Amino acid sequence: MKMKKTLLIISYLSSLGSLFADVKLAPIFADHMVLQRDMPVPIWGTADADEKVEVSFAGQTLATQADAEGNWKVKFEPLESSKVGADLRVAGSNTITLKNVVVGEVWLCSGQSNMAGRFNEQKGRRMDPAVFESDVSGLRFLTRQGWRELNERSQSQISAVAFYFAYELYQQLDVPVGLLQRYNSATPIQAWMPKEKAEEIRQELGIPAGWNDVHEIRNPGVQFEDKIADIIPVAMRGVIWYQGERNAKAKTGWEYDRLLAFHIKTWRDLWAVKAGGAKRDFPFYYVQVPTQETPVDAEWPWLRDRMRRALDLSPNTGMAVFYDYGPSLHPDNKEPAGQRLALWALANDYGKDIVYSGPLLDEVKYADGKAILSFKHVGGGLKNKSGEKQLKFFEIAGPDGNYQPALAEIVGDTVVVSNESITEPANVRYLFRKPSPDAELSLINAAGLPASSFMTDDNKPAR
Structure with a gap:
C-alpha cells in the first residue's frame, strides 16, 4: 500500500511538471554560433504562456514575457564584432547557457546540389591543408546537428562554395564569419518560397499547374517550410544562392528572372515582417549556372540570360559568372564560384576598392x-x-x-x-x-x- 502511494505521488508530481514548459531557444541558437555584428539581433524561442524570460549577452540584458502561445522574442542592440567566445544566457523557469558565442558576419547559403556539394576525400575533393596552418576557428557553419567550428575534422560538413566565399571574407575582414547552410539537391526555386507565394507567381507568369515537375521534394513551399521558415528573422548580412538547374530542366528557365526577383522580394519581406522592423534589401548574390549539357534540351541559355536580367529587377543583387568552369551539371572546382561571390560582397558590403564583376x-x-x-x-x-x-x-x-x-x-x-x-x-x-x-x-x-x-x-x- 505504501509503495502504491509513493508511485501515485511521483505520478502526480510528474504531471505537475508537465504543465510547465522549459524555456527553449530556436534551434538556430546553439554553442559556437556566430551572431551578426552592427545590426539589431533578434533572439527567440518558446516557454510557458506568459512566462518571464531574460536574455543576457555582451553586457546587454533584455527581459520579455512569452505570449499566450508560449512564443517570446527579444532584440539586442547592435553588437560589436568579437573573436573571443562568450556565454549567452537565457533564464526563465530554467536556465540555458550557450558557450563560445562570437560576433561577426553571418550569411545564409542556399540553393540546390551545387551549393550542397561538400569536400569529400573519397571523391578527390579535399580542402587545401594550408587552410589549417592558421587559426580558422572563427569560420563557423550551421548544420542540422548544430554549429561547427572549421577544422580538419569538420571540413566534410561545409559547402564548398560557401567555404570559398567565407574564407575570402575571413581573410579580408579579420572577423568571425558564420554560414547558415540551408540547401537541398534537385530542388527548384518554387520549393524555396512559401507555398501560397509560389502559387501567386505561377499564376502571374502563366506557368502550368504542377510546374512541369511533380515530385515531393520539389513541390512549392516544401524546402521553405523545412529549411527556411524556422530561421526567420535571424540577423544576417545577406544571402548567397546557387540554384536554377532544376528550373532549366523543367522548362521554367525562361521565366527565371521574374521568379528570382519574386523569390528575393518574398524573403526580404518575410524577414522584415518577422523582425518587426523596416524592410532591408539585404544583399543577394548568386552563381550564374554554367551547365550546358545533360539534358541537351534544357533551357540553359535562357536560364543564364534570365539570371543576368534579374540583376535589373532587384536592388542589391550580384551575379558570379561561372561559365568558364562548365559545362557539366556539377563543376568539380567550386573555388572560383565562391571567390567571385565574395568579390561582390567585399566591394558592395565591406567597402573594398576592387573589380568585382566581369562585363x-x-x-x-x-x-x-x-x-x-x-x-x-x-x-x-x-x-x-x-x-x-x-x-x-x-x-x-x-x-x-x-x-x-x-x-x-x-x-x-x-x-x-x-x-x-x-x-x-x-x-x-x-x-x-x-x-x-x-x-x-x-x-x-x-x-x-x-x-x-x-x-x-x-x-x-x-x-
Whole structure:
C-alpha cells in the first residue's frame, strides 16, 4: 500500500511538471554560433504562456514575457564584432547557457546540389591543408546537428562554395564569419518560397499547374517550410544562392528572372515582417549556372540570360559568372564560384576598392549594318581571353530572327558585331548553345573576370 502511494505521488508530481514548459531557444541558437555584428539581433524561442524570460549577452540584458502561445522574442542592440567566445544566457523557469558565442558576419547559403556539394576525400575533393596552418576557428557553419567550428575534422560538413566565399571574407575582414547552410539537391526555386507565394507567381507568369515537375521534394513551399521558415528573422548580412538547374530542366528557365526577383522580394519581406522592423534589401548574390549539357534540351541559355536580367529587377543583387568552369551539371572546382561571390560582397558590403564583376551587357545600338555593344564592369578595359583580335561565340540576327555566326571585335570599351549577309541587324547573342559544349569563353575584362553570356531577343524557347 505504501509503495502504491509513493508511485501515485511521483505520478502526480510528474504531471505537475508537465504543465510547465522549459524555456527553449530556436534551434538556430546553439554553442559556437556566430551572431551578426552592427545590426539589431533578434533572439527567440518558446516557454510557458506568459512566462518571464531574460536574455543576457555582451553586457546587454533584455527581459520579455512569452505570449499566450508560449512564443517570446527579444532584440539586442547592435553588437560589436568579437573573436573571443562568450556565454549567452537565457533564464526563465530554467536556465540555458550557450558557450563560445562570437560576433561577426553571418550569411545564409542556399540553393540546390551545387551549393550542397561538400569536400569529400573519397571523391578527390579535399580542402587545401594550408587552410589549417592558421587559426580558422572563427569560420563557423550551421548544420542540422548544430554549429561547427572549421577544422580538419569538420571540413566534410561545409559547402564548398560557401567555404570559398567565407574564407575570402575571413581573410579580408579579420572577423568571425558564420554560414547558415540551408540547401537541398534537385530542388527548384518554387520549393524555396512559401507555398501560397509560389502559387501567386505561377499564376502571374502563366506557368502550368504542377510546374512541369511533380515530385515531393520539389513541390512549392516544401524546402521553405523545412529549411527556411524556422530561421526567420535571424540577423544576417545577406544571402548567397546557387540554384536554377532544376528550373532549366523543367522548362521554367525562361521565366527565371521574374521568379528570382519574386523569390528575393518574398524573403526580404518575410524577414522584415518577422523582425518587426523596416524592410532591408539585404544583399543577394548568386552563381550564374554554367551547365550546358545533360539534358541537351534544357533551357540553359535562357536560364543564364534570365539570371543576368534579374540583376535589373532587384536592388542589391550580384551575379558570379561561372561559365568558364562548365559545362557539366556539377563543376568539380567550386573555388572560383565562391571567390567571385565574395568579390561582390567585399566591394558592395565591406567597402573594398576592387573589380568585382566581369562585363555585363548594358546597351546595344545598331548602325551601318553593325551592332555596337557597351558594357558595365569593363574593369580597366575589355580583352579577348585568348589574345586574338577577333572575339568568338558571338551571333547576330536580322528581323527574321535567324542567327548567324558573327565577326566581333573590341573597339575601345565596346564590342562591334556584324555579318556581311545581315544588313539590318536586330539582335545579338553571346555564348548561346555551342555544338560541342565546353568551358571556353572569349570576352573578359582587364581583371580577368569573364563576361556574362547574353541574348538581346525575348523569344521564348520551344516547349
